Amino acid sequence: MTHTIPGPIDPPARLLMGPGPISAYPSVLRAMSAPLVGQYDPFMTAAMTETQELYRAVWATQSDATLLIDGTSRAGIEAAMLSLIRPGDRVLVPVFGRFGHLLAEIAERAMAEVHTIETAWGQVFAPSAIEEAIIRVRPTLLALVQGDTSTTMNQPLDEIGAICERHGVLFYTDATASLGGNPFEADAWGVDAATAGLQKCLGGPSGSAPITLSPRAVELIQNRKKVEAGIREAGDPSSPDFVRSNYFDLGMILDYWGPRRLNHHTEATTMLYGARECARVLLLEGRDEVIARHELAGRAMLEGVRALGLTVFGDVAHKMHNVVAVEIPEGVPGDVARGALLEDFGIEIGTSFGPLHGKVWRIGTMGYNARKDAVLTTLAALEQVLRRFGAPVPAGGGVEAAVDVYAGAAAGAR
Amino acid sequence: MTHTIPGPIDPPARLLMGPGPISAYPSVLRAMSAPLVGQYDPFMTAAMTETQELYRAVWATQSDATLLIDGTSRAGIEAAMLSLIRPGDRVLVPVFGRFGHLLAEIAERAMAEVHTIETAWGQVFAPSAIEEAIIRVRPTLLALVQGDTSTTMNQPLDEIGAICERHGVLFYTDATASLGGNPFEADAWGVDAATAGLQKCLGGPSGSAPITLSPRAVELIQNRKKVEAGIREAGDPSSPDFVRSNYFDLGMILDYWGPRRLNHHTEATTMLYGARECARVLLLEGRDEVIARHELAGRAMLEGVRALGLTVFGDVAHKMHNVVAVEIPEGVPGDVARGALLEDFGIEIGTSFGPLHGKVWRIGTMGYNARKDAVLTTLAALEQVLRRFGAPVPAGGGVEAAVDVYAGAAAGAR
Structure with a gap:
C-alpha cells in the first residue's frame, strides 16, 4: 500500500471566539x-x-x-x-x-x-x-x-x-x-x-x-x-x-x-x-474572579457589537456571560463573512443551528479568551469585515464601546 | 471554601514496561x-x-x-x-x-x-x-x-x-x-x-x-x-x-x-x-518494520527473563510480541518486588487479573518502549530486584541473553 505521510501536526494561528471549542489556556x-x-x-x-x-x-x-x-x-x-x-x-x-x-x-x-x-x-x-x-x-x-x-x-x-x-x-x-x-x-x-x-x-x-x-x-x-x-x-x-x-x-x-x-x-x-x-x-485565579472576568468580557463584547450596529438575539437579561448571538445584517453573506474573518484575521466566530441557522452569528468570550485583547481584536476585525460586505458600521465604534466597558469596570474597582 | 491548589502536573520519570499504558512516543x-x-x-x-x-x-x-x-x-x-x-x-x-x-x-x-x-x-x-x-x-x-x-x-x-x-x-x-x-x-x-x-x-x-x-x-x-x-x-x-x-x-x-x-x-x-x-x-518507520521491532524486542525480553531463571506463562508460540507473562518465583513477594522496581528504578511492570493474580507478572515491550535499551535496562533492574528478594539469579544472564538476541538479529540482517 502506498500512501503519503503528512508532516507533524502544525495548526494555523487561530483566535477562537465562537461558541466553543475555544483556544485553550x-x-x-x-x-x-x-x-x-x-x-x-x-x-x-x-x-x-x-x-x-x-x-x-x-x-x-x-x-x-x-x-x-x-x-x-x-x-x-x-x-x-x-x-x-x-x-x-x-x-x-x-x-x-x-x-x-x-x-x-x-x-x-x-x-x-x-x-x-x-x-x-x-x-x-x-x-x-x-x-x-x-x-x-x-x-x-x-x-x-x-x-x-x-x-x-x-x-x-x-x-x-x-x-x-x-x-x-x-x-x-x-x-x-x-x-x-x-x-x-x-x-x-x-x-x-x-x-x-x-x-x-x-x-x-x-x-x-x-x-x-x-x-x-x-x-x-x-x-x-x-x-x-x-x-x-x-x-x-x-x-x-x-x-x-x-x-x-x-x-x-x-x-x-x-x-x-x-x-x-x-x-x-x-x-x-x-x-x-x-x-x-x-481556582488559582479564583472561581468568583473567573466568573467576573467572563461577565466583564461578555458585557464588553455585547456593548461592542451593539455599537457596531448589530442586533443582539434573545433575552439579554438571561444571556450567558460567555456568548452573544447577533443577527447577521441584511445583505451580508453570513458564511462568506465568517470565512473572511477566519481567512484574513485568523479569528473564528460561530454559525448557528436549527431555526437560527443563517440568521445569527455566535461570538464567544470564554475561558482563556475572556480577555480584553481578544474582545477588542475581534471587534476591530469584525468592523472591517462588516464594512467590506456593505454593512453600515461606525468607524471604531465597537472597539470604543468595549474599551468604555473595561474603563468603567476599572474605575468602579478603584 | 478553602482548598490547597496543587502545582502544575509534574510526573516522575517512569519507564513503563507493563501491559500498557506505556511511555508515549x-x-x-x-x-x-x-x-x-x-x-x-x-x-x-x-x-x-x-x-x-x-x-x-x-x-x-x-x-x-x-x-x-x-x-x-x-x-x-x-x-x-x-x-x-x-x-x-x-x-x-x-x-x-x-x-x-x-x-x-x-x-x-x-x-x-x-x-x-x-x-x-x-x-x-x-x-x-x-x-x-x-x-x-x-x-x-x-x-x-x-x-x-x-x-x-x-x-x-x-x-x-x-x-x-x-x-x-x-x-x-x-x-x-x-x-x-x-x-x-x-x-x-x-x-x-x-x-x-x-x-x-x-x-x-x-x-x-x-x-x-x-x-x-x-x-x-x-x-x-x-x-x-x-x-x-x-x-x-x-x-x-x-x-x-x-x-x-x-x-x-x-x-x-x-x-x-x-x-x-x-x-x-x-x-x-x-x-x-x-x-x-x-507509518514513517514502516508498518512491517514496527511489527519486526516488536517481535525482536519481545524475543529479547523472552530470552532475557528465561535466562534470569523465570518460567514463562502460557503457550509461547501464540504469545503477542509485545508482552510476556512470567511466574513470580517461589518466595518473592510479587507486589513488593514490583514496588521496589518502580520506587528504586522508575520501571513499571504489571500485575495480573483473575486466576493469574499474584502468580504472574506481565512485562511489556511495546510502542516507543519496544527498544533495546528499554529491554536491557528492565532486565538489569529486574535481576537486582529478584536477587534482593532471594531468588537465585545468574549475574548478568538476562541482559546477556537479550544482547545475544539483538546481536543475532543484527548478524542475520547483514
Whole structure:
C-alpha cells in the first residue's frame, strides 16, 4: 500500500471566539505534553484524587462522587442519563434550544418515557413553568440544560433543586457551556447530577467530561448496580433496571475513582492532566474572579457589537456571560463573512443551528479568551469585515464601546 | 471554601514496561500540546481526513469507515458492539482471558443473547473450535479478542473471517493490545469491525479508540439508523432495532466523519492530534518494520527473563510480541518486588487479573518502549530486584541473553 505521510501536526494561528471549542489556556496545552505514568502508579491515583478535589471546588460541592468521564461533554451527559434513567422512567426535559433536544434524544435512547415542554429560542423558563410541568408529568428525573450555546441563554437554576426536592424528582443539569463562566452551586442549588466539558469556559480541549453526583443520585446508581449483578447471576439481561452500557455505568466508574480503585477503563492520562490544569488555573485565579472576568468580557463584547450596529438575539437579561448571538445584517453573506474573518484575521466566530441557522452569528468570550485583547481584536476585525460586505458600521465604534466597558469596570474597582 | 491548589502536573520519570499504558512516543506528547482550532476549521476537517487515511494504512483496509471514537479503547468496543448488536441477537464470544469476558459483558449490556466458549488462560482457540461453535450457536456476530493482555495470548485471526463469511456471521475483533505490534490485516482477513486504543503498541495515551468497519458492517449500521429515525417519528423508542446510545451510535458518528460532516460530538482535538501522530510515526518507520521491532524486542525480553531463571506463562508460540507473562518465583513477594522496581528504578511492570493474580507478572515491550535499551535496562533492574528478594539469579544472564538476541538479529540482517 502506498500512501503519503503528512508532516507533524502544525495548526494555523487561530483566535477562537465562537461558541466553543475555544483556544485553550497555554498551561493546559503544556500539561498535556507531560509524560505518562502507569494506571495504578501512586502518582496517577494521587493525580486523580487531586483532580476530584479541584472539581469539587469548581462545582461548589462536597460530594465525593465528583470525577471525570473519558469522552466529550456528550459522554458526560450520556453517563448521567443512562445511569439515572431506568427504562420506562418518566423524564421531563424543558427545551429552550438545541441541547434540550439532545437531552430528550438521549433520554429516549435510555428507554425513558420522555416529556418535553418548549419555549421559544432566545427565552428561558420561569421556575413556575417547570414546577407546573413536574406536577403534570410526575417524572423521576428533570433534565435541564443550564447554558444552551445554540441560543446563548442561561436558564436560572437556583430555585429548581428545591422544586425537585418538593416533588421527589431527581435534578440533572447539563452545564457544558456555562460552567466556569457563570455561577454554579451544585450543593446550594440541590443539583443531583451535573456534567460539563472542558472546551468552553474551562479553557481546555474537548475530550473529558467533569461530572458530579449528589448522595441521592449515587444511592440510585448503587442500587441499580446491585440489581444488575443479580440479573447477571440469573443470566437474564433484560431487567428494566439494567444499565445499557458498560462504559457509562457510573456504578463501575465510581468504583474506579473511589478508594477501591476497581479497574474499569484505563483512565485517559493526558486528558486527566488537561482537565486537572483547567480546574487548577481557574481556582488559582479564583472561581468568583473567573466568573467576573467572563461577565466583564461578555458585557464588553455585547456593548461592542451593539455599537457596531448589530442586533443582539434573545433575552439579554438571561444571556450567558460567555456568548452573544447577533443577527447577521441584511445583505451580508453570513458564511462568506465568517470565512473572511477566519481567512484574513485568523479569528473564528460561530454559525448557528436549527431555526437560527443563517440568521445569527455566535461570538464567544470564554475561558482563556475572556480577555480584553481578544474582545477588542475581534471587534476591530469584525468592523472591517462588516464594512467590506456593505454593512453600515461606525468607524471604531465597537472597539470604543468595549474599551468604555473595561474603563468603567476599572474605575468602579478603584 | 478553602482548598490547597496543587502545582502544575509534574510526573516522575517512569519507564513503563507493563501491559500498557506505556511511555508515549515523545513526538506524540509534543503533538498533544499543539494549539486548538475550531471544530469545522478547514484545518480540523483536513486533520480528521488525514487521520482516517493514516489509520486505513495501520489497519490495512480500504474502508472509508475508518475513524476514531472519542474515549478509551473500551469506548471503541462499546461503539462497535452497541451499533452491531440488535437486542435479542445471538452473539458468540470465545473467551481466552479477561477481555473476552469484557466482550461478553458488553454484549449483555447490548441486550444480546450471549454464548461463550472458553479455553484455559494461556491458550488460544483453534479456528475449527470457533467454527464448530458458530454452527451450534448460529450467532449474528462473532466477537473475538485478538490479543488479550491478561494472558499475553494472540488469537490467530487469519482464518476467522472466511469462517464467518461461510456462515453469514459478522466478525468483530478487539485489537486494543495487539494492533501495531503484531500483524493485522483488516481487509485480507475479512474483519467486519475492529477497534483499538492508543496506549499499547501505538505508543500514545489512552483516550482515543481507532475503529474500522467493513462495508457490510456499515450497511447494517445504516439500516438501523433508518429504522431509528422512523421510530422517533412514531414516538416509540422501544423497537428492538434502537441503538441504545447516542454517543456510540456509529451511524451518527459516520455522518460526522463523512463528507456530510453532520455535527455529533465536538471532536476531541488534542486526542485527535495524538492519534494522528501515533499512526504517523508508525507509518514513517514502516508498518512491517514496527511489527519486526516488536517481535525482536519481545524475543529479547523472552530470552532475557528465561535466562534470569523465570518460567514463562502460557503457550509461547501464540504469545503477542509485545508482552510476556512470567511466574513470580517461589518466595518473592510479587507486589513488593514490583514496588521496589518502580520506587528504586522508575520501571513499571504489571500485575495480573483473575486466576493469574499474584502468580504472574506481565512485562511489556511495546510502542516507543519496544527498544533495546528499554529491554536491557528492565532486565538489569529486574535481576537486582529478584536477587534482593532471594531468588537465585545468574549475574548478568538476562541482559546477556537479550544482547545475544539483538546481536543475532543484527548478524542475520547483514
